Amino acid sequence: MTIRLYDSRTQSVVDFVPLVDGKVGLYVCGPTVQSSPHIGHLRSALVYDLWRRWFAYRGLDVTLVRNVTDIDDKILALASDATEEWWARAYRYELEFTAGYNALGILAPTYEPRATASVTEMQTIVSRLIERGHAYPAPDESGDVYFDTASWPTYGALTNQKLDDMASATDADPRGKRDPRDFALWKGSKAGEPESASWVSPWGSGRPGWHIECSAMSRRYLGPEFDIHGGGLDLRFPHHENELAQSTAAGDGFARHWLHNGLVNVEGQKMSKSLGNSIFASEFLALARPIVVRYFLGAAHYRSTIDYHEGALDEAEAALDRIEVFLGRAGRRLAGTRFAGVGARVVPTAFAEAMDDDLNVPQALAVLHDTVRRGNAALDDDDLDAAAREWQHVLAMVTVLGIDPLASEWSGSGDGAAQVALGTLVEKLIEARQSARASKDFTNADRIRADLAAAGITIEDSPTGSHWSLEQ
Known part of the structure; x- marks a missing residue:
């Protein structure tokens, strides 16, 4: 068994060999909690949930760290005119992200640190960078500290860029920079900013830059070197490039492999506030059962771009329904037989080979649906x-993918009241049909079956009784 992954740094598929045998340290850039989550945030979290589940299935002990950026310029700016404190606003949106993750059955990370809880560790790295000659305090005594990009020869290694070709860094005031491409490690306090968003430091009161946060939190929870760093494709530059530079310049091995998930388009266009086509997580989850949303967001290869279009969730619902119907049929038919007890849930070899091959979920789903047909x-x-x-086999595969319709986390998904009402009405009609058949009134029995079929409801007669399902 060899798991292979596409390393964004080397731009090649490589064998995954853990730093520590039997263990995986995985750091994922989590949300900046400035506003409500959109479907891109859900897709990214789901990708690393699938990686985690597959590593665990393969017998590896996974430590997954997903941070929460709860302090940055945008959070402060958006809270400046509100009656709500910046930290309260950040926490409120953090809860929205958590609700979205939970709705999709995304497992809670091993650790979920907030940036504001690791400021001391950030200051330690900044001090080390200054001592090594790779960072400098602004000469104007503003309290700003910048990473000296020219001092680090491998800056640009993650995205294969040369320093001369890079645009200016826009993450901080350029008031004290030696070079416009230098990026902020520490930001001195500015007039009008709340005192609660400021920490004492050797360079003056202020707060951390965005990039230094992840370097500090990954080191704190996974050590100076760890297996995998993941995040959205949009974070490769400048965020991940800057993380790599500052951590390695400070003397840490940092991430051995880099994973980047693709983004989500809407009707062929990239989601953006300017286009007004962003779909918030809460809106998306209201369009279909959460398990269907999970199926849709997880069905494409994790490195590809997903395009959400009208009817996409209907397609996912139909695919998932085929799995649900089979599991229901099999469970009923095998009940009371020597086959009823489910043994060790082992996935088919073809499924495992697909998942080992850079988490090829589309191919794995093809194996799943072939198994359902058989x-x-x-x-x-x-x-x-x-x-x-x-x-x-099917039970094993849907468990690994987190789409087992029989699992407890999905028992309350969907419109419960509507499902109960529909079930009650259909069961009454099935009873009437059974009574008609018992009295040899086959005309009426056939009429009831035809009426149900016209409504999209399929009746399956078996030795254990009649059962119904919705056609998709």
């Missing part, structure tokens, strides 16, 4: 040996 054929032939084998 399982249904076995049930049609009443081949219980084959049906049980495929049933167990």
